[in-house]
Amino acid sequence: MKTLLQPLFVLFWVGAFAQAPTITQSLSMKSVGSPQLSPDGKWVAYVLTETNWDENAYETEIWLANVASGEKFQLTNSKKSNSSPVWSPDGKVLAFLSTRDDKSQIYWIRPQGGEAKALTKFETGVSSFDFAPDGKSIVFLASAPDTKAFKERVEKYSDYEVVHEDYKMTHLFTLPFADTLSKLPTPKALTKGTDFSVGGFSLSPDGKKIAFDAAKNPDLINSHTSDIYVLTLADSSLTKIVSLKGPDSNPVWSPDGSQIAFSTTNEDEFFFYANRYIAVVPEKGGTPVVISQSFDENASLLKWSANGIWFSGLQKTTAHLFLLNPSTKKFTKITQPSDALATQFSFSNDFQQLACVLTSPNRLAEIVVSSTNAFAPKTLTQLGEQLKPFKTATREVVSWKSKDGTTIEGVLIKPANFDPTKKYPLLVVIHGGPTGIDLPSIAADRYYPIELFAAKGALILRPNYRGSAGYGKAFRALNVRNLGVGDYDDVISGVDFLIGKGIVDKDKVGAMGWSQGGYISAFITTFSDRFKATSVGAGISNWATYYQNTDITPFTRQYLKGTPWSDPDIYRKTSPISYIKTAKTPTLIQHGELDRRVPIANAYELRLALEDFNVPVKMVVYKGFGHGITKPKQMRQVMEENLSWFSQWVFGENAAK
Incomplete structure (x- = not known):
C-alpha cells in the first residue's frame, strides 16, 4: 500500500468528535x-x-x-x-x-x-x-x-507553435x-x-472492422466536424459512413455487426445546448435514423445487446440506466428507485448483470452490481463509512418560480441540527457548465467547504438555474441571449423563496461558483446589492474579452447568437463588467494562471475595475494550473480562502483582518 499522510483510520480518529470534516479531512476522502x-x-x-x-x-x-x-x-x-x-x-x-x-x-x-x-x-x-x-x-x-x-524544426528554432496549424x-x-x-x-x-484526428472507436463483433469518430483536428473549436468512419482491417480501406452537420461520435456496433449506433445532435446548429440523440446507420453507410427523440435529455450511448440499446441519462436531479428498443423507439427505465443516481455502467457478456456507481440523496457513491432483469443492487464498497464520525448536513431538492414563471429546482443543504424556527445565513453555491447540474447526493468537498459552512450555521442553496442539464432541451436553451440576466433571476428568486419561508437572514447572503458559476457570481457582484460577499472562481467578467481569448469560441457564438463585432449590445448586456459602476459587493477572485477555457484576463479585468471603484477585492492566482485546480494542496488553499472570505463578510468574523 502507498504511504499516505492521512490514511482512513487516522481520518476517523481525528474527526471522531467533529461535527463536520475539516478541509484536510474532506480532501483526504477516498472515492471509487x-x-x-x-x-x-x-x-x-x-x-x-x-x-x-x-x-x-x-x-x-x-x-x-x-x-x-x-x-x-x-x-x-x-x-x-x-x-x-x-x-x-x-x-x-x-x-x-x-x-x-x-x-x-x-x-x-x-x-x-x-x-x-x-x-x-x-x-x-x-x-x-x-x-x-x-x-x-x-x-x-x-x-x-x-x-x-x-x-528538425525544433532543433533549429527551438519550440514555437503556428496557431491553427501545428496540431x-x-x-x-x-x-x-x-x-x-x-x-x-x-x-x-x-x-x-493530417486529414483527421480520431476521438473514440469500437471494434466490430467479428473483430474485422473498427468504427470510429474523427474530427478535422483535435482543436475544440472544430468538434462540430466529427463524423463516423469504418476501417476494414484486412485491406485498410476506410469509409466515412456519417457526415451530418454538427458533432457525431461514440460509435457502437449492433450484435450482428450490420448496424452502428452513434451519438448525434441531429444537425442542430446550436449543439452546445442541444440534445445528444442516439441514431442508427447501416455499417456500410446510408441515411441515419434518430431513435431516441422521445428521451428529452442527453442520451449517453453505452452498449447494444440482443435486448436493445443501453443508454444512461439524467432526469432532473436523478440519473438512470435505460434500455431502448431500436424498432419501436421506446425506452424502459432499468435502475430504481426513482431518486437513484446511477452512472458508469458496465455489463457481463450475456448482459444479465451490470456494475455501476450508485448513490442517492445524502449518500456517498459506491460500486454496486445487479441483475439487469430486476434491479436489486448489491453494494461492494463501503465508502460511506468515511462519514460515520461526522454529523453531516442534509440535502433535499426544492423548487420555486423564477421571475418569468419558469420552475427552477435546486439542492438545499441544511445544518445537521436545523431548526425551522430560526433564520440562517444563506450561501449560494453555483455550478458550472452552464449545462452542469447539482445533485442531492454527498461528495467530498473540494472548492467550497460546504460541510464547514453548514456546521457554522449556514444554509446552502445549489440552484439548477436555466441552462442546467437534466431538465430537457427547452430548459437548456432558456439562457440563450439571456446569460447572466436570466441566471441571476433564477438565483435571486431562490433566495427570495427561502427568505419567504422564514429560514434565511436576508442580511447575511453570499454567492460563489467556478467557471459558469464564477461568471454568475461576477454578475451578482456588479449587478446586485443583495449579497454581502461573492467568490468568483475562473469566471467570465467580459464576454468580448472571453470570446477573443478562449479555446471554445463557438460556445459564445451559440449562446449569444453573435460575435462582439456583429452584436456588441448583447455582449454588453450579459457581461458583468458592464455594470461595474454599481458594484458594491466584496469579491474574492480565484483563477488558474494557465486557464485557456476562461483566460485569466477576465480575472484581472474584474479585479482592476473593482479596485478602481473602491470595492473590496482579493485575487488569488494558482500558478501552473488551467481551468481547474487539481492538486490537493492548492485545492486546500482554494477552500480555506473561501472559508475565510465568507467567515469575514457573511458571518462577521475576522473583520479586522
Whole structure:
C-alpha cells in the first residue's frame, strides 16, 4: 500500500468528535469509479482514488471485488496512478493504463495478482484502448509521434507553435497480445496523416472492422466536424459512413455487426445546448435514423445487446440506466428507485448483470452490481463509512418560480441540527457548465467547504438555474441571449423563496461558483446589492474579452447568437463588467494562471475595475494550473480562502483582518 499522510483510520480518529470534516479531512476522502464487470460477471474491477499529500496528488489504484462473496483486494500498487481497467474477452487478464513511467502506457496483470507487465512504451503515451474480440490484439488511441521534419524544426528554432496549424493528430494503433509475450510488441498504425484526428472507436463483433469518430483536428473549436468512419482491417480501406452537420461520435456496433449506433445532435446548429440523440446507420453507410427523440435529455450511448440499446441519462436531479428498443423507439427505465443516481455502467457478456456507481440523496457513491432483469443492487464498497464520525448536513431538492414563471429546482443543504424556527445565513453555491447540474447526493468537498459552512450555521442553496442539464432541451436553451440576466433571476428568486419561508437572514447572503458559476457570481457582484460577499472562481467578467481569448469560441457564438463585432449590445448586456459602476459587493477572485477555457484576463479585468471603484477585492492566482485546480494542496488553499472570505463578510468574523 502507498504511504499516505492521512490514511482512513487516522481520518476517523481525528474527526471522531467533529461535527463536520475539516478541509484536510474532506480532501483526504477516498472515492471509487470506473467499475468494469468481468465477462462472466463474477468480478468487478474498479478504481479507488486516494490523496497522497506527500506527492501533492490524487492517485488511483485498481481494486477487485468478488461479486458473490463481496471480498475485495487491491490489484495494483505502484508509483503514480493505475486506471482504466479493461478485461480480456476470456476474463483471464486485466489490462489498464499506468503513469508509472510518466506517460500513460498499457500494462496487463492477472486478476489473481502478481507483477504487472508493460505492453507499450509509446512515445506520446496512450489515451485509451480495447481488446479485439478474440483477445489476440489490442487497439489503442494515441497522438502520432512527431515527424522527423518537426523534430528538425525544433532543433533549429527551438519550440514555437503556428496557431491553427501545428496540431498533434490522434490516431489508431494496434499491437499483438498474448500472456506469454516476453518483450514489448511493436505497434502498427491503423490510421495516419493530417486529414483527421480520431476521438473514440469500437471494434466490430467479428473483430474485422473498427468504427470510429474523427474530427478535422483535435482543436475544440472544430468538434462540430466529427463524423463516423469504418476501417476494414484486412485491406485498410476506410469509409466515412456519417457526415451530418454538427458533432457525431461514440460509435457502437449492433450484435450482428450490420448496424452502428452513434451519438448525434441531429444537425442542430446550436449543439452546445442541444440534445445528444442516439441514431442508427447501416455499417456500410446510408441515411441515419434518430431513435431516441422521445428521451428529452442527453442520451449517453453505452452498449447494444440482443435486448436493445443501453443508454444512461439524467432526469432532473436523478440519473438512470435505460434500455431502448431500436424498432419501436421506446425506452424502459432499468435502475430504481426513482431518486437513484446511477452512472458508469458496465455489463457481463450475456448482459444479465451490470456494475455501476450508485448513490442517492445524502449518500456517498459506491460500486454496486445487479441483475439487469430486476434491479436489486448489491453494494461492494463501503465508502460511506468515511462519514460515520461526522454529523453531516442534509440535502433535499426544492423548487420555486423564477421571475418569468419558469420552475427552477435546486439542492438545499441544511445544518445537521436545523431548526425551522430560526433564520440562517444563506450561501449560494453555483455550478458550472452552464449545462452542469447539482445533485442531492454527498461528495467530498473540494472548492467550497460546504460541510464547514453548514456546521457554522449556514444554509446552502445549489440552484439548477436555466441552462442546467437534466431538465430537457427547452430548459437548456432558456439562457440563450439571456446569460447572466436570466441566471441571476433564477438565483435571486431562490433566495427570495427561502427568505419567504422564514429560514434565511436576508442580511447575511453570499454567492460563489467556478467557471459558469464564477461568471454568475461576477454578475451578482456588479449587478446586485443583495449579497454581502461573492467568490468568483475562473469566471467570465467580459464576454468580448472571453470570446477573443478562449479555446471554445463557438460556445459564445451559440449562446449569444453573435460575435462582439456583429452584436456588441448583447455582449454588453450579459457581461458583468458592464455594470461595474454599481458594484458594491466584496469579491474574492480565484483563477488558474494557465486557464485557456476562461483566460485569466477576465480575472484581472474584474479585479482592476473593482479596485478602481473602491470595492473590496482579493485575487488569488494558482500558478501552473488551467481551468481547474487539481492538486490537493492548492485545492486546500482554494477552500480555506473561501472559508475565510465568507467567515469575514457573511458571518462577521475576522473583520479586522
